Amino acid sequence: MKHITIKDVARKLKVSVSTVSRAFNDKYDIRAETKELILKTAKEMGYKPNPIARKLIQQRSLNIGILVPEFINSFFPEVIIGAQEILIEKGYQVLIMQSNESAEIELKNLETMLDNMVDGLIVSLCSENKNIERYKSIIESGTPIVFFNRVIEELPASKVVFDDYKWAFFATEHLIVQGHRDIVHFSGPKNLTLSKNRSQGFDAAHRKYKISEGKKITCGFSMEEGERVALELIEKNEIPTAIFAASDPSAIGAMKVFKEHGYRIPNDIAIVGFSESSLAEHIAPPLTSVSQPTGDIGQTAAKLLLDQIETTGLFIPQTIILNGRLNVRESSIKVD
Amino acid sequence: MKHITIKDVARKLKVSVSTVSRAFNDKYDIRAETKELILKTAKEMGYKPNPIARKLIQQRSLNIGILVPEFINSFFPEVIIGAQEILIEKGYQVLIMQSNESAEIELKNLETMLDNMVDGLIVSLCSENKNIERYKSIIESGTPIVFFNRVIEELPASKVVFDDYKWAFFATEHLIVQGHRDIVHFSGPKNLTLSKNRSQGFDAAHRKYKISEGKKITCGFSMEEGERVALELIEKNEIPTAIFAASDPSAIGAMKVFKEHGYRIPNDIAIVGFSESSLAEHIAPPLTSVSQPTGDIGQTAAKLLLDQIETTGLFIPQTIILNGRLNVRESSIKVD
DNA sequence: AACGTTTTCGGAAACGTTCTCGGGAATAAT
DNA sequence: ATTATTCCCGAGAACGTTTCCGAAAACGTT
Known part of the structure; x- marks a missing residue:
């Protein structure tokens, strides 16, 4: 009564595991009919590729982490919704964590996100920002990250700020x-x-x-x-x-x-x-x-992040300044 | 320049992979000195066990997912903070997703959470609740889940509601x-x-x-x-x-x-x-x-969930009704 | 000295995927 | 008929861990 795996599907259809995998990842050669058959019976069996295993091998998760210091006030939620609009459209899911303005929790949240292999981070720092060194190392390691609103100048990353x-x-x-x-x-x-x-x-x-x-x-x-x-x-x-x-x-x-x-x-x-x-x-x-422009802030942050994720090779951080009223x-x- | 794995540590110390693993999971037989040595050099090398791989084999994540319909108003954020207090103390991390009152997004969020192998879920339904069948199957599959505030009676799960x-x-x-x-x-x-x-x-x-x-x-x-x-x-x-x-x-x-x-x-x-x-x-x-009592709602939901997670065997859903003013x-x- | 016990460790299988490689069959080209 | 090309597919390694199994070493017992 456990999880149904790719092997179960393969066994049932008397095809190889690789073929089943191919059916789920269009990019490989597979005959249209076999693909259809596999997809159909897989659905019947209730099979769904295990994303953990996929993450392990692909080193990407299609998850984006958003870190905010609080969300009692509507400011951050509104930004998050803006970012979500862009990201969901591109097939990403958004994970949100809040630190309650505590640097310690912020750090834990950060590590959790990284642990979950998020493909990128959107963060607004908490007011007692003690984790700069950690952020530096993350940026150095090449993890896509963009800061917004609560920002530190010295961090060499993309930022979207307000004037x-x-x-x-x-x-x-x-x-x-x-x-x-x-x-x-x-x-x-x-x-x-x-x-x-x-x-x-x-x-x-x-x-x-x-x-x-x-x-x-x-x-x-x-x-x-x-x-x-x-x-x-x-x-x-x-x-x-x-x-x-x-x-x-x-x-x-x-x-x-x-x-x-x-x-x-x-x-x-x-x-x-x-x-x-x-x-x-x-x-x-x-x-x-x-x-x-809370929605805008989220949207531009998301766009910047996607840019960085899709850029292979050197990425040049940008700072975008938005207007208000x-x-x-x-x-x-x-x-x- | 890639990730440092358990193998690198093992190779450097000329011990087996299993020994290194043992050093990181106290429960196994390992000599105190070896453990210390391994932990020390692992730290020097910047090694950290990859949680994705760990999840794959252990089938648990120490992550709890919280699903809410919105968080522009302070109600849900306050509940979340309450839940977080309890969960963080127990070593869990909290992932939050919001559906913007859309059943479709709610479902996607739900699947993402499950994909990430959360150990349990705390959810408040969006107003157009069309995902009842999915929730039923989740409950049946034994995934710990507790509902709060926006609740459906027919779902056989723990609930914390307001009178x-x-x-x-x-x-x-x-x-x-x-x-x-x-x-x-x-x-x-x-x-x-x-x-x-x-x-x-x-x-x-x-x-x-x-x-x-x-x-x-x-x-x-x-x-x-x-x-x-x-x-x-x-x-x-x-x-x-x-x-x-x-x-x-x-x-x-x-x-x-x-x-x-x-x-x-x-x-x-x-x-x-x-x-x-x-x-x-x-x-x-x-x-x-x-x-x-927003904070209370979150806390009791978290406690109910932890109860359910720790209960092996049959779990009897409870409904807790809280008071207001x-x-x-x-x-x-x-x-x- | 022979044997049982405990401690400590290595080997290797698993977890569920993706993806490279190579090969067989079918088709097209010579 | 032979060769080249294309199309499909299977085998198996890899991702980074945990953990079962068994064995060597150390120790104690008679």
Whole structure:
């Protein structure tokens, strides 16, 4: 009552194992009729080639691994769906793992993927990125890999990123144009390129309008982090007139705390988020935020990866920068 | 420059392949010193047992597959994280796939998981569930599997579900107690047990208070579906005084449309959702919703699965019903 | 010294495939 | 009729492990 193997099929039809194999892999010489017969009876017998054995000998799996730091917020799921669209069409299956922002789990996940002989990887790093050396060795070994969103510059691999600098600039400019001169930036985790870029965009906007540099506070991406930092500001009584947060959840967390303490949004404090989450337009007041083309990010990452997989010989890593949009909503516009 | 295999290690140390294998699988007779030596030089050489080959011969992978219909909303991710906590601790790795509510993709995902020889499956069905026969055959073949949330009664497997009937009853009762007599239920996809249960809870509450049966409209779980049904009601000018939606996104979608058309929530229309999403408490007005113990669901599912994996011989499927909470917020309470 | 036991190891078969090689039969060409 | 060509197919090695079987070595017992 065990698995039906290629041998069973061969025996039943009194043909050789190789012939059965040929029937399942078109590329070999086999008479059309025999092929048909084999395929038919194989189906009847419930035979299906064992992919593990196939992987062992072919060294490919038609599986792609996607590694993300979290997927509570809709950002990563949306990216994944975008990537899946492309990959499934090409016959690949997508395996997803999440590290819950833990470098340790990230590493384990990574090894599991490699163990499963994925043909390629699409990864977004967790905020405490300690596995750079491992990634370097993977890249060196020739495993196709593309990074997105949470990226490290020094890794010589393809990347698809967002123009964080530019859109942080626009977001900040928007606040400045509204008349704000005392803006605090909730910046993301320090070791991410993305945090640095957003932070620099924030500064650049100040420079353009010749305003003294705004204050910056390091703040994680989560709602809790936003709440924490907002409370800190309230306790120190250093309330700015506007906040530019590096993520939507942290913006929303902050908004919640401020509202609870009697501040009115946007009249007392204007708030702008980043990385449009599905919440943005539904919370009160609706949150101004920079939206990223999540689907596109996934799709281009998938395409880059497929390119690399199909390229024999030297592959030259590319970095693709995608554009976004500033969705202006009530949280940043003074109303009377 | 290829992979380092067990043979390379054996050759270098002038021992047999089996001895090296023994060093990596404690259970066999091997002298402590030889083992140490082998492990040491293996590490130096960068050797790691190839899990594909191991799977082929051992027929197990220490991988668990989790199949969900979507993960844009935080519900499924939260469940997954709960399951992961338990599984990782036991040495299992978790592979996740999502079907985007498509039965076809669900089936493909399922086969991929099986292809990868997962030791067990945790699955929540997509709304158009057409793969029941396949699941039956999987269960029959003895593959450990547990279903959660989106469940089909007739499948003889372990399940962890929510007491949808009870909490739909409470949610409806809450609206009735607020004085509502004209409540519309946005029920979920018809073929899900969960929809039926919620719908019956809705009816039961009406019966208890001797109110004529409320109107029910089939509505998907997504925001778009909620918007669609709300528009329908507006066009037909059949505006109820309250809505009990089978999901938060559909409640939120409806709320959005009603607000855009000038209806005030909750004064003109009270709304209650289901399956607390992270949005609920942040939208305007905050949404009354039934919250499910997402983490618990994942954990119990994982535990049930591990039980089944470790049980040799006959396994008796269990169904575990978990409790929730009604979070009453402004969307359902008349204010003046 | 002869024999039994235990420890430690090597040989080789398995797991389920793919794929190269070579050969026989059928067909075409000379 | 002989040779060349094409078309099919079978044999068997390979992928990288685990694990059964048996044997050599070491040790203890009488």
